[in-house]
Amino acid sequence: MDAIDLRLIDLLRENxxxxxxxxxxxxxxxxxxxxxxxxxLEAAGTIRAYRAEVEHEAIGLGxxxxxxxxxxxxxxxDDVLSALRVMPEIESCYFMAGVESYQLTVRVxxxxxLEQLIVRINRTRGVASTRTAIALSTKWENRPQPxxxxxxx
Amino acid sequence: MDAIDLRLIDLLRENxxxxxxxxxxxxxxxxxxxxxxxxxLEAAGTIRAYRAEVEHEAIGLGxxxxxxxxxxxxxxxDDVLSALRVMPEIESCYFMAGVESYQLTVRVxxxxxLEQLIVRINRTRGVASTRTAIALSTKWENRPQPxxxxxxx
DNA sequence: AGGCGCAGGTCGATGGCGTCCATGGCATCA
DNA sequence: TGATGCCATGGACGCCATCGACCTGCGCCT
Numbered sequence: 001m002d003a004i005d006l007r008l009i010d011l012l013r014e015n016x017x018x019x020x021x022x023x024x025x026x027x028x029x030x031x032x033x034x035x036x037x038x039x040x041l042e043a044a045g046t047i048r049a050y051r052a053e054v055e056h057e058a059i060g061l062g063x064x065x066x067x068x069x070x071x072x073x074x075x076x077x078d079d080v081l082s083a084l085r086v087m088p089e090i091e092s093c094y095f096m097a098g099v100e101s102y103q104l105t106v107r108v109x110x111x112x113x114l115e116q117l118i119v120r121i122n123r124t125r126g127v128a129s130t131r132t133a134i135a136l137s138t139k140w141e142n143r144p145q146p147x148x149x150x151x152x153x
Numbered sequence: 154m155d156a157i158d159l160r161l162i163d164l165l166r167e168n169x170x171x172x173x174x175x176x177x178x179x180x181x182x183x184x185x186x187x188x189x190x191x192x193x194l195e196a197a198g199t200i201r202a203y204r205a206e207v208e209h210e211a212i213g214l215g216x217x218x219x220x221x222x223x224x225x226x227x228x229x230x231d232d233v234l235s236a237l238r239v240m241p242e243i244e245s246c247y248f249m250a251g252v253e254s255y256q257l258t259v260r261v262x263x264x265x266x267l268e269q270l271i272v273r274i275n276r277t278r279g280v281a282s283t284r285t286a287i288a289l290s291t292k293w294e295n296r297p298q299p300x301x302x303x304x305x306x
Numbered sequence: 307a308g309g310c311g312c313a314g315g316t317c318g319a320t321g322g323c324g325t326c327c328a329t330g331g332c333a334t335c336a
Numbered sequence: 337t338g339a340t341g342c343c344a345t346g347g348a349c350g351c352c353a354t355c356g357a358c359c360t361g362c363g364c365c366t
Contacts, residue, residue: 001211009212012205016169021352030316032354037314046211051204051297052165058154058199059162059300064247066219066256081292088299093292094217103219103286107298133256135247139234142295144204145241145260147212174323186344188325 001046004029005037006147009047012038013144016050053142061107063114064135067121068100075126077101083124089117100131154199157182159300161190162200166297169203206295214260216267217288220274221253228279230254236277242270253284 007027011018020038024031041047056062071080084090084102092105108114114132121130160180164171173191177184194200209215224233237243237255245258261267267285274283 006212009205009207013207014202014204016203016205019352020354031352032317033315035354044211046208048206048208049167050169051167051206051295052162052169053201053204054162054166054300055199055201058197059159061298061300066247066249085293088296091296091298092294094219094288095290095292096219097287097289100286102292103288109301133253134250135256136250137248139246139248139255140238141245142204143241143244145214145244147207147214148262172323173325183345184323185325185327185346189343 005041005046008034008037009041010144010146012047012050056107060109063108063111064138065106065108065114066133066135067104067106067118068096068131069102069104069121070099070128070130071101072126072128075128077126080124080126083126084121087117087120089113158190158194158199161187162194163297163299165191165200165203209260213262216261216263217291218259218261218267219286219288220257220259220271221249221284222255222257222274223252223281223283224254225279225281228281230279233277233279236279237274240270240273242266 004027008023011023011026020031020035023038024034027034029037038047056064069080071077080102081093084093084104089106089108090104091107094103095101096103106114106117108117111134114134118130118132121127157180161176164176164179173184173188176191177187180187182190191200209217222233224230233255234246237246237257242259242261243257244260247256248254249256259267259270261270264287267287271283271285274280
């Protein structure tokens with residue numbers, strides 16, 4: 001992981017469909033060299049996936065909400081987690097410091113679906129309570145921040 | 154926007170680097186047809202960008218936190234927003250219903266940097282108070298949910 | 307100090323792919 | 337029913353991904 005790897009990652013975070021030839025031009029290496037570097041970054045798990053970012057309204061998922069979950073005392077965290085994992089509406093799931101053990105980002109099509117989802121989560125064994133906040137609008141999302149190699153300061 | 158467009162979007166959300174030939178195979182069309190459809194989805198803004206998803210620890214951004222912001226009464230929301238927008242650490246920014254007008258997702262390298270960021274946000278004109286919760290671990294993030302055409306039910 | 311081995315780079319070739327164009331079918335509408 | 341416009345098809349061409357061969361610089365071991 002050197003400065004060129006970081007540069008490649010930044011470029012792919014800006015546009016994941018850049019060709020290897022284009023990347024090679026930008027970092028000043030040959031295309032095969034870039035190909036090998038990117039392959040190693042993928043194999044090492046540094047690059048996890050390449051995803052298209054979508055206007056959620058256009059695909060019928062226009063309602064975004066954040067849900068905090070308070071666990072029952074003595075609840076089995078693994079049970080709660082695996083119950084959450086099978087709910088496709090949950091886009092992201094963080095395990096948090098604080099009273100609310102989990103913080104979720106969820107996407108649904110309508111407020112009615114959000115209501116059903118909240119009910120389902122509240123009914124889950126191990127969940128004591130939830131707190132939901134609805135996003136009225138998204139100012140920006142997943143804006144990539146240039147990476148900083150810790151070794152490079 | 155028909156079922157094939159939705160399928161293409163789902164495929165590109167799974168792997169944004171799929172070739173047009175591969176996409177064409179999966180949806181049963183020719184490559185030029187897929188090329189044109191994807192181009193229109195991009196032009197319409199339905200597909201916003203293609204991004205590599207990264208292991209944040211590997212690029213020196215291993216600390217994730219969620220920050221809620223309470224605005225001053227009478228604060229100019231646009232001023233607050235433009236002040237937030239220039240902070241690269243803020244990955245996502247939602248305008249929320251509730252006491253906390255904004256909910257941020259932020260990434261920094263260390264707890265010390267998080268502290269500095271919080272101070273900077275609190276000092277921002279129009280910000281009354283903030284509430285920060287640190288993510289101890291990320292269970293999953295940006296998991297794509299298959300799109301549902303509202304017209305198709 | 308010298309030689310060996312390896313990691314990682316460039317170069318060149320080839321096959322597949324992206325992309326443009328002309329053609330033809332189909333549905334819509336007058 | 338005839339015209340029209342959109343869209344998929346298929347072919348062609350040039351670029352790109354990808355593989356193999358060779359080269360260079362560096363570390364290590366003797």
